Amino acid sequence: MDFEDPSGSGYVPWYRKPKDLQPYVLSKLLTSDKQHLQCTACFPWTADSLDILWGGHAAQDPQLVAQWKDVAKNWTGAIAVGAEGRLLVFPKLATAKPSIAVTIAASKEQANTRVDHVTWAINTNRPLEPLIVFTVSTVILIFDVSSQTLVGKLRGHGGPITSLSVHPTLPHLFATTSRDFTTRLYDLALYPVQAPNNPHWLPRTEPSLAGPAHGLHMCEPEGEGIGQCVAVMVGGRSGGHKGAVLCAVSPSVYKLWSTPY
Template sequence: MQIDGQPRLWYREPTTNSPFVLSRFACGKDAPPFTASAAFPWHMQSLDEDLFSGQLREENQDAWRAMVQTWGGSVLVGSHGCAFIVHKNGSRTHVKVPRPGQKEPDSTVRAVAWVLSSTAITEPLAVVTASKSVFIFNVTSMTIVGQLRGHGGEILSIAVHPRWPHMFLTTSRDHSTRLYDLSYKPREVPNNPPWPPSTKPSFAGTAFGLHSSEPEGNGIGRCVGVLVGGRAGGHRAAVFAAAWHPSVDIIATGGMDRTVKIWRIPQVDHEKVKEDKEHLAREDKPLFSTDLLHKSRVLGIAWLNKDTLISYAAPALMRREHVEEMYEEPGEVAVWQWFGYSRYIKEGQLRPVTRGSIVDYRNSESLRIYALYALPIQGLKVHFYISRHQHHDPMLLVPDGRVIRIFNISHFKSKQPPDFPFEQGGGSKEDDSTAQLTAKMSNVEVGDQNSEDEADEVPEVYPLPKPVPRLFDEVPGWTVDVERARELHPSMPDIDMCELAWGGKVMIGIGKNGTFWQWRLREAQV
């Protein structure tokens, strides 16, 4: 449908009507839950844009179109001990995750993604992670072409490079983020630098961002860089999410330690990699790090433009003087700007000109919060949909039981400044005289400063902070439900995760019992 000759855009229309209709539904009886999903990310014009920087455009057009015709509309989903490819015709292909010798304590697939090899771009590859291992499948031949080890903890997420899809990041509970390149084969023998005063190669291992003392794996793929966790500047707990910058060589991460960090991509010496002489490229000092943004673990992060990001955190349990006064704050989603972009990235450059300074990687304040909203307590799997070339407004999807709530991020309102003057707990704004306020600032009491009853003083109690505006109440959004599916399956489970795909025209949801939903835009709005 068109209005005044222009296509009708559902995400800029009133929110009274649901823009999506359920088109596909499947649910098992005693099947294991689906734990991750990734829609096939490329389309017919992907090679004409900036995929592989346009280097492979001319020679592969026909084969590329045939590949997209075959795999377009497919969805890769993870489960327990396996993954599935849900094809556009509704059929499924089973992908079994091997467990050699039953060494892995848990084979639940936590993250999945689609990647491409730079030497065979018309044969898409599926990346599946289980426990500490990365498995790479050729979906055309349904064979394992790569199996990689390296992380010292469970792998939690995958982020594929937007322009070079043979490179991807994995985040883990071992406090680190690893960079893999499918152009190389796994390293067989470690090549670690010496740690002074020793002159021999270090055997500290993967926990310190080094090569493992055992072979890295087999097939294709090699870890060429690592964002190291630890006290220098890295994450001090599990890393839950990573996001590539859309145009320059920097990465954003978020983790259990409540921090968001921005890193330059580790500087890999590809000539030495080809000769197996390289040391693992390590970064332990980010360009930016702060825990002033969120009160709890950061579960997701994405770039909205060159210096503006959106991130969300889980609910937080807040302490007070007494245990019975503890309270829980809901999770939060924040839109914020990083002030350091122009300092590190000069016009026309792809790489940062220097490493981070201590004022930036030790709890920096170089940010501005544009918008901040409270999420529902149960909303822990928020999805960001960011159009690669700004062809679509950025969207936020929140699973809420058996419905999905959709919000246009461009409709977020600016964060309001706090009340001033600050109102102390229980009193009026005029209760404190100038002398009392001055005394508080200098930690000097008004009255008898030599009182012997200082030990019996009652500690000052501050009021609860002003509640953060609730996203569901403050921002108009669309609601997509599963009513049509309930007619077929009355005991249908809740939607655990969802994503928007294929230009914002299709929405996918997964849940327990191997439940899969797919919605499409109503015909009048396509």
């Protein structure tokens, strides 16, 4: 098969010429008991990241800076991987076996246990303990890699979650999108709400109890541990999105409720 450059410049990228050598060297092949791996996320920060995180305010604390350098040294290069029924964390040297494996058990309310999306985050209340946020169908789970424990479980989406992204400079904030027509913004420094705080639909005057299917807060407790949905970009009858939301990657998403840090 011939590959032609549609622009006429004569340049064809390597991935459109499969017979050419790839512009990288494969150093190691990671496997997970022959499971299908769904998603990956590398530890995104370095020893100097405090200069930009939270507007650089954390970098003004010399003790915190020194401790953060140790955190970065321990986790730089680590890879979080979502698989069928498991969250895996491969260490920084990328050995063939994961250093951490979290098993997600099936339940009556959660038959699907595939980890579809994963990212790294930091709770401002505990900045030296990196977190991994990952999703299983409609549920958000928060894992503390230092203590190797689940520290949060959040419900709220009325359909499968389609994407997950963390704020580039305020890593305690993250967004999820879903087939329930909504984008939801979360704050890891807060705790789950136990009662809905929804607007009213005219002509009624009391808060709506329509729930996630209409882009609103659920009528049951939001979850356990840490994390709270602080904003919902709604859809359906509530307005806004008229179909499934597939991705949220722009930092402008988080400007809806930006607060100086």
